[in-house]
Amino acid sequence: MSAHKVAPPPHSPPPPPVEHCKGVNGLPKVVLRESRGSSAEVYLYGGQVTSWKNDHGEELLFVSSKAIFKLPKAIRGGIPICFPQFSNLGSLEQHGFARNRVWNIDNDPASLPTNSTSKAYVDLILKPSDEDLKIWPHSFEFRLRVALGPGGDLMLTSRIRNTDAKPFSFTFAYHTYFSVSDISEVRVEGLETLDYLDNLQNKGRFTEQGDAITFESEVDKIYLSTPTKIAILDHEKKRTFVIRKDGLPDAVVWNPWDKKAKAMADFGDDEYKHMLCVEPASIEKPITLKPGEEWKGRQELSAVPSSYCSGQLDPQKVLQGC
Numbered sequence: 001m002s003a004h005k006v007a008p009p010p011h012s013p014p015p016p017p018v019e020h021c022k023g024v025n026g027l028p029k030v031v032l033r034e035s036r037g038s039s040a041e042v043y044l045y046g047g048q049v050t051s052w053k054n055d056h057g058e059e060l061l062f063v064s065s066k067a068i069f070k071l072p073k074a075i076r077g078g079i080p081i082c083f084p085q086f087s088n089l090g091s092l093e094q095h096g097f098a099r100n101r102v103w104n105i106d107n108d109p110a111s112l113p114t115n116s117t118s119k120a121y122v123d124l125i126l127k128p129s130d131e132d133l134k135i136w137p138h139s140f141e142f143r144l145r146v147a148l149g150p151g152g153d154l155m156l157t158s159r160i161r162n163t164d165a166k167p168f169s170f171t172f173a174y175h176t177y178f179s180v181s182d183i184s185e186v187r188v189e190g191l192e193t194l195d196y197l198d199n200l201q202n203k204g205r206f207t208e209q210g211d212a213i214t215f216e217s218e219v220d221k222i223y224l225s226t227p228t229k230i231a232i233l234d235h236e237k238k239r240t241f242v243i244r245k246d247g248l249p250d251a252v253v254w255n256p257w258d259k260k261a262k263a264m265a266d267f268g269d270d271e272y273k274h275m276l277c278v279e280p281a282s283i284e285k286p287i288t289l290k291p292g293e294e295w296k297g298r299q300e301l302s303a304v305p306s307s308y309c310s311g312q313l314d315p316q317k318v319l320q321g322c
Ligand SMILES: O=P(O)(O)OC[C@H]1O[C@H](O)[C@H](O)[C@@H](O)[C@@H]1O
Pocket: 087, 094, 095, 199, 220, 221, 252, 253, 254, 277
């Protein structure tokens, strides 16, 4: 008799690829999920990615335990967007205002070519308010797409259009905070032998010497005319981040180290050991847009096991995408 046969439990539906919900302090955020398990979170505050997890649920970005999710302080970690000014290179506040404005969902994004079948993406838009126009008198539309690829890659595409009647110029960076096991075990490949401006030496211009970039003290450098691919090798985690970028010739490398860490209210004293910023940017040569023109800048992040390259931390293999 089959009277006692228990029906199999109903399958719970898979979580949606895009979910709009509330984050810290009730701030609106969007969660992206890919079917194999990777995920990302984007706050409308700052248009800022604050989480990127692989399909094992491991966090790949650094966000400070002391981050303040409250206007007007930018969120410390994830991927703040520096626009229309990087650092203090102009009359605006440090890193411009895009990172501490509330962005909107863009329900009518002008079409972007998609080369992926993923539905896990969101389009945001930032337009200047009347107050913004007083401090930076240029009309623009900034469209940001954040997308997760089927393999868990995180892609950010920025499109900035001049909707003004006169040209304007800006500098830009994706201020990406990577999570690393131990900064002293990390190497960056792809920037060796390049020229850089050293923020710790009055932006003086120097040429990088030696093989790879390793870390044993504070670093704050703007590498110039960098290749489209940069790798961060985390020896202890046996993980390599590969950064691919387009439209962004420069790359900032920043770690505040112990003294600066202590001086930052929204950053833990020892957290510098577990983060590294590598920031695809356009700084040395500001971008100029004529009325009606649009600029596009992209960064694509992947995290691969270092053993992916046959167990060798061979930078050339990583950079060639073996
Ligand atoms: O503290 P923030 O305004 O977020 O800036 C954090 C850092 O951003 C960049 O990496 C700059 O090159 C650094 O000079 C700066 O200290």
